[in-house]
Amino acid sequence: MSMVAAAPPVSPVSGARVEIGSAGVAAGVALVLVAAVVPWVTLLHGQQTVNGVGGDGAYLATAAVGAGGLWAAYLLRGRPRQLRALAATAGLVILYWALYDLEHIVHMVIDDPMASVMGWPLMGPGPLLAAGGGALVLVSTLLVPAGERGARWSQWVRLLLGAALLTTGAVHLQQTPEHLGISTVLGLGFAAAAASQLALGAIVLVRGHRLLYAAIVADCAFFFAVYVYAVLHGLPFPGHVDPGLRLGAGETVTLSGAVSKLGEAAAILLALPLALTPRRPR
Numbered sequence: 628m629s630m631v632a633a634a635p636p637v638s639p640v641s642g643a644r645v646e647i648g649s650a651g652v653a654a655g656v657a658l659v660l661v662a663a664v665v666p667w668v669t670l671l672h673g674q675q676t677v678n679g680v681g682g683d684g685a686y687l688a689t690a691a692v693g694a695g696g697l698w699a700a701y702l703l704r705g706r707p708r709q710l711r712a713l714a715a716t717a718g719l720v721i722l723y724w725a726l727y728d729l730e731h732i733v734h735m736v737i738d739d740p741m742a743s744v745m746g747w748p749l750m751g752p753g754p755l756l757a758a759g760g761g762a763l764v765l766v767s768t769l770l771v772p773a774g775e776r777g778a779r780w781s782q783w784v785r786l787l788l789g790a791a792l793l794t795t796g797a798v799h800l801q802q803t804p805e806h807l808g809i810s811t812v813l814g815l816g817f818a819a820a821a822a823s824q825l826a827l828g829a830i831v832l833v834r835g836h837r838l839l840y841a842a843i844v845a846d847c848a849f850f851f852a853v854y855v856y857a858v859l860h861g862l863p864f865p866g867h868v869d870p871g872l873r874l875g876a877g878e879t880v881t882l883s884g885a886v887s888k889l890g891e892a893a894a895i896l897l898a899l900p901l902a903l904t905p906r907r908p909r
Contacts, residue, residue, distance in 0.1 A: 641772050645702070651767025652698045652714070658760030659691035659721055666751030668732060678804070679753040683728055685801035687757050690717050690724075692825050693793050694764050696832030703833065705776035713786070715768040721761030729754045785831050788897045792828030792843065795890030796821050798883050799850075820850045824891075840902035847891035847898075854888055 663684035666676045678684065694717035701710040732750045800821035807814025823846050831839060 645771050648767045648771035649698065649702065651763050651770065652694065655718065655760040655763030655765075655767060656691045656695045658756050658763065660688050662725075662753045662756035662760060663688035665753050665756065667728070667753035668751055669749045676751070679757070680800060681804040682801070683724060684753055684757065686797050687721050687724055687761075689793050689797035689800065689825060690721050691760065691764070692829050693717055693789065693832070694721075694768075696789060696829035698768065699833045700782065704779075704782060706771070706774035707776050707782075708773035710782070711768055711771065711773050715765055718761050718764030718766075718768060722758055722765055723761075725754050725758035725761055729758065781835065784897065784901070785835055788843070788894055788901075789828045789832040791890045791893040791897065792824045792831065792847075795847070795850075795887040795894070796824030796828055798887035798890070799824065802883065816853075824850075835901065837902050837904070840898040843898040844895050844902055847894045851888055851891045851895070854884065 663679040665678065667679050667682065667684060668677045669675065679687070694714050697710050697714040697717065701707065701714060704710065729750070732754065799817050803814055803817040803821060806817045827839070827843050827846060831843065
């Protein structure tokens with residue numbers, strides 16, 4: 628028996644809507660991802676640039692990755708309307724968040740008469756691209772007709788697992804630029820955590836497999852253990868003149884750090900039973 632639910636029969640017109648809507652979702656996701664790496668604001672007459680990945684752009688990019696995973700699952704699982712609703716909600720959140728940032732930046736300039744004199748801030752293309760991408764995802768998801776098949780319980784479990792992974796991956800992505808400024812090795816560690824968890828989160832939304840669940844457990848357990856060790860004992864500062872200097876020792880646990888660890892713990896608790904469950908014969 629095939630593990631992928633068959634999509635409902637579609638007329639030529641509906642088929643075209645599926646293709647056009649899917650292309651629109653892909654384009655919208657791509658726009659939001661681009662927005663995360665381009666300038667959102669420039670300060671001091673262009674001497675300082677703030678890219679999206681160091682702020683809200685990281686979270687919007689994560690929402691876009693989630694929307695893409697949800698849409699792939701929607702197409703492969705018989706187009707259940709629940710998954711379409713979640714993908715559309717992700718697009719709406721991206722659109723609202725980007726428009727909120729746009730309004731905030733504009734009001735900072737308008738309300739402060741010294742803004743132009745001090746050289747801050749000038750808006751970059753990032754918020755506009757994010758807003759356009761979110762709008763495109765929202766409209767495109769609503770364009771495609773839903774099927775009659777509902778989402779199965781296993782899909783809901785994977786949705787929770789994907790949400791936990793995307794949450795902790797988003798925090799790691801947002802913190803990567805800051806830690807790159809402290810140490811290249813440390814920053815690359817955060818980048819690796821973000822990349823692995825965002826990728827695993829997107830994949831598990833689409834399909835499940837024991838090896839995938841085992842990889843999720845191993846990934847989250849590793850970065851959870853590194854974080855606990857860093858808080859308790861600190862991490863070596865590579866390349867520093869004082870080899871005894873360590874990062875993190877004695878520091879308090881931040882809210883973002885706690886959120887990322889809660890996400891990893893939740894992912895482990897959800898994925899471990901699935902990884903240990905024997906595979907049913909077809």
